Amino acid sequence: MADNESIFLGASRKPDDSYQKAESLLLQYGNRHGLVTGATGTGKTVSLQIMAEGFSNAGVPVFCADVKGDLSGIAMMGEAKDFLAKRAEQIKLEPYEFQEFPVIFWDLFGEQGHPIRATVSEMGPLLLSRLMNLTEAQEGVMNIAFRIADEEGLLLLDMKDLQALLANLAERAEEIGARYGNVTKPSVGAIQRSLLVLEQQGGNHFFGEPALRIADLMRTTRDGRGAINVLAADKLMMNPRLYATFLLWLMSELFEVLPEVGDPDKPKLVFFFDEAHLLFDDAPKALVDRVEQVVRLIRSKGVGVYFVTQNPLDVPETVLAQLGNRVQHALRAYTPREQKAVRTAADTFRPNPDFDCATAITQLGTGEALVSTLEAKGVPSMVQRTLIRPPASRLGPITPDERRKLIAESPVAGQYDETVDRESAFEILQKKAKDAQAAQEQSTQTGGSRWTLPDFGGSDSGTSTERGTGRRAPAPRASNRQTVAEAAIKSVVRSVGSSVGRAIVRGILGSLSRGR
Structure with missing residues (x-):
C-alpha cells in the first residue's frame, strides 16, 4: 500500500x-x-x-x-x-x-x-519588533539601530550588543536624528525595557x-x-x-x-x-x-x-x-x-x-x-x-534517560553546547567609551587648554612639557658665565615688541660685548 x-x-x-x-x-x-x-x-x-x-x-x-x-x-x-x-x-x-x-x-x-x-542580525528589525510588540515609532528606532550597526561595522550577535547599541543611540540622539529621523530617549527606554522582559523569558538563551x-x-x-x-x-x-x-x-x-x-x-x-x-x-x-x-x-x-x-x-x-x-x-x-x-x-x-x-x-x-x-x-x-x-x-x-542517551549520540553533539562570545558591538562600544573617558581625564590633567606649544627639539626647553605627563618640564640651570646684566638684557628682549626697541637692545648688546 x-x-x-x-x-x-x-x-x-x-x-x-x-x-x-x-x-x-x-x-x-x-x-x-x-x-x-x-x-x-x-x-x-x-x-x-x-x-x-x-x-x-x-x-x-x-x-x-x-x-x-x-x-x-x-x-x-x-x-x-x-x-x-x-x-x-x-x-x-x-x-x-x-x-x-x-x-x-x-x-x-x-x-x-x-x-x-540565532544572532540578532539574522533575526532582523521586523521580527524583533514583532517579538517585543513594539509600536510604530519604536520599530522605527529599531530600524535606525540596525542601519547604524551596518554603517559602523558593529556586529549584533547577542542581546547585550543590541542593548549597548541602543544606549549609544540615545547618547547620539541629536546627531543621528539629523540624518535618519527623531530618536527619542523615551522610545529607546521602552525598547530597552522590552529587551529586559524578553531576556527574563529566555531570549538571552536564543540570541548568540x-x-x-x-x-x-x-x-x-x-x-x-x-x-x-x-x-x-x-x-x-x-x-x-x-x-x-x-x-x-x-x-x-x-x-x-x-x-x-x-x-x-x-x-x-x-x-x-x-x-x-x-x-x-x-x-x-x-x-x-x-x-x-x-x-x-x-x-x-x-x-x-x-x-x-x-x-x-x-x-x-x-x-x-x-x-x-x-x-x-x-x-x-x-x-x-x-x-x-x-x-x-x-x-x-x-x-x-x-x-x-x-x-x-x-x-x-x-x-x-x-x-x-x-x-x-x-x-x-x-x-x-x-x-x-x-x-x-x-x-x-x-523517558528522560532515553532522551539523554539520544542527545549524547546525536550527530551534532558538542557543536552547539558551549556559547561563543566574540568581539562585537558591546565590546567595541565599551572600548570606545573607555578611550573617550581616558582622553577626557588627560585633558583635565593638562588644564583643559586647547592650545599647544611647538617642539623645537629642546631649544626652548624652558616652555616645553614632559611628554605624556602633563607637567611643565623644569628649566635648565643658567650658565655660570651668564652675568646679571646679560640676564636682564635677555628679559628685556623678550618683552620688547617694537622694531625700535629691538634696535636699541642690539646696540646695548654690542657695547657690552666690546667692553668685555
Missing part, C-alpha cells in the same frame, strides 16, 4: 462502512504545503507523526515542534498494542511493522535538546553564537532516511511570541539560504508548524504579508510547510489558499464561531457525493479524518473519510 513515490496515510471508508481504498500523499507534491486541523484529542499528533515517518523513510528531513512532549516517541521502536493492531487490520495494513527513526532533539533553552541560537546552521537540519542517515528534528516546545509555549517568531525566522532563513529547485521529485525539507494560530494572533498586516510571501515562494526551494492547528479559521485566507494537502479531524460545532469553522473547513474540500462534508466533520471519531491531497497535475483529490494508519514508532513520550 506504500511505495517510493507516496506516503500511505490510511484507508478511506466505502459506502458500506468498510475501509479499502488507500489514501496517500504524493511525494512530488509534498512541497505544496498542507494543513492538519482538529479539536484537542482527535488525533492531530498521530497524523503529524505518521507523515513525519513517511517523509523520513523517503529520505526527506523533517522539522517539527513537540508542544506536549508526546511526539518524542518517534525516536523509539513502536510497541504492539491491541487498538493499534485492530486499526492496522481494519485498513488492511499488512504487514504492520514497527520502526525507530533517526531523531535530533533541539531546545531553545538547551535543556531537552541541543541549543538553538554558535548560530544554527541550516545544513544541520537537513541531514540524512547512511541508509538514506531523513533526520527528524524535534523541537522541545513545552517550556517554549510559556512564551508563545518567542515560539512563533523563532519558527518564522527559521522559515525565512530556509527561504534565503536554499537554492531554487523548482518542482523536485520529493521535498528537500518538510516543516511542521504546530499550534500555528500563535503565528497569526494579533500579528500586524506586514507580518502576515511576510508569512504569505514565504509560504508562497518557499515551495520553489523544495520546502513544504504544514500548519497544525485546532481551527482552520486560525490561518488567514491568503495563507489557507496556498495549502494543497489537507487532513481534517473532528471539530465541535456548538457555538456560532465553531459552526462557522466547520463550514469553512467543508468549503475548502473538493466535494464527495457520498456524504455531506460539514456533517461528517462533526461525526468523525478519534483517529478518523477527512483527507484531500494533490493528485496528478496538482489537482486536489475528492475528499475522503479516512481512518488514519497507526504509527510505526512509539506512541507517546520517551
Whole structure:
C-alpha cells in the first residue's frame, strides 16, 4: 500500500462502512504545503507523526515542534498494542511493522535538546519588533539601530550588543536624528525595557553564537532516511511570541539560504508548524504579508510547510489558499464561531457525493479524518473519510534517560553546547567609551587648554612639557658665565615688541660685548 513515490496515510471508508481504498500523499507534491486541523484529542499528533515517518523513510528531513512532549516517541521502536493492531487490520495494513527513526532533539533553552541560537542580525528589525510588540515609532528606532550597526561595522550577535547599541543611540540622539529621523530617549527606554522582559523569558538563551546552521537540519542517515528534528516546545509555549517568531525566522532563513529547485521529485525539507494560530494572533498586516510571501515562494526551494492547528479559521485566507494537502479531524460545532469553522473547513474540500462534508466533520471519531491531497497535475483529490494508519514508532513520550542517551549520540553533539562570545558591538562600544573617558581625564590633567606649544627639539626647553605627563618640564640651570646684566638684557628682549626697541637692545648688546 506504500511505495517510493507516496506516503500511505490510511484507508478511506466505502459506502458500506468498510475501509479499502488507500489514501496517500504524493511525494512530488509534498512541497505544496498542507494543513492538519482538529479539536484537542482527535488525533492531530498521530497524523503529524505518521507523515513525519513517511517523509523520513523517503529520505526527506523533517522539522517539527513537540508542544506536549508526546511526539518524542518517534525516536523509539513502536510497541504492539491491541487498538493499534485492530486499526492496522481494519485498513488492511499488512504487514504492520514497527520502526525507530533517526531523531535530533533541539531546545531553545538547551535543556531537552541541543541549543538553538540565532544572532540578532539574522533575526532582523521586523521580527524583533514583532517579538517585543513594539509600536510604530519604536520599530522605527529599531530600524535606525540596525542601519547604524551596518554603517559602523558593529556586529549584533547577542542581546547585550543590541542593548549597548541602543544606549549609544540615545547618547547620539541629536546627531543621528539629523540624518535618519527623531530618536527619542523615551522610545529607546521602552525598547530597552522590552529587551529586559524578553531576556527574563529566555531570549538571552536564543540570541548568540554558535548560530544554527541550516545544513544541520537537513541531514540524512547512511541508509538514506531523513533526520527528524524535534523541537522541545513545552517550556517554549510559556512564551508563545518567542515560539512563533523563532519558527518564522527559521522559515525565512530556509527561504534565503536554499537554492531554487523548482518542482523536485520529493521535498528537500518538510516543516511542521504546530499550534500555528500563535503565528497569526494579533500579528500586524506586514507580518502576515511576510508569512504569505514565504509560504508562497518557499515551495520553489523544495520546502513544504504544514500548519497544525485546532481551527482552520486560525490561518488567514491568503495563507489557507496556498495549502494543497489537507487532513481534517473532528471539530465541535456548538457555538456560532465553531459552526462557522466547520463550514469553512467543508468549503475548502473538493466535494464527495457520498456524504455531506460539514456533517461528517462533526461525526468523525478519534483517529478518523477527512483527507484531500494533490493528485496528478496538482489537482486536489475528492475528499475522503479516512481512518488514519497507526504509527510505526512509539506512541507517546520517551523517558528522560532515553532522551539523554539520544542527545549524547546525536550527530551534532558538542557543536552547539558551549556559547561563543566574540568581539562585537558591546565590546567595541565599551572600548570606545573607555578611550573617550581616558582622553577626557588627560585633558583635565593638562588644564583643559586647547592650545599647544611647538617642539623645537629642546631649544626652548624652558616652555616645553614632559611628554605624556602633563607637567611643565623644569628649566635648565643658567650658565655660570651668564652675568646679571646679560640676564636682564635677555628679559628685556623678550618683552620688547617694537622694531625700535629691538634696535636699541642690539646696540646695548654690542657695547657690552666690546667692553668685555
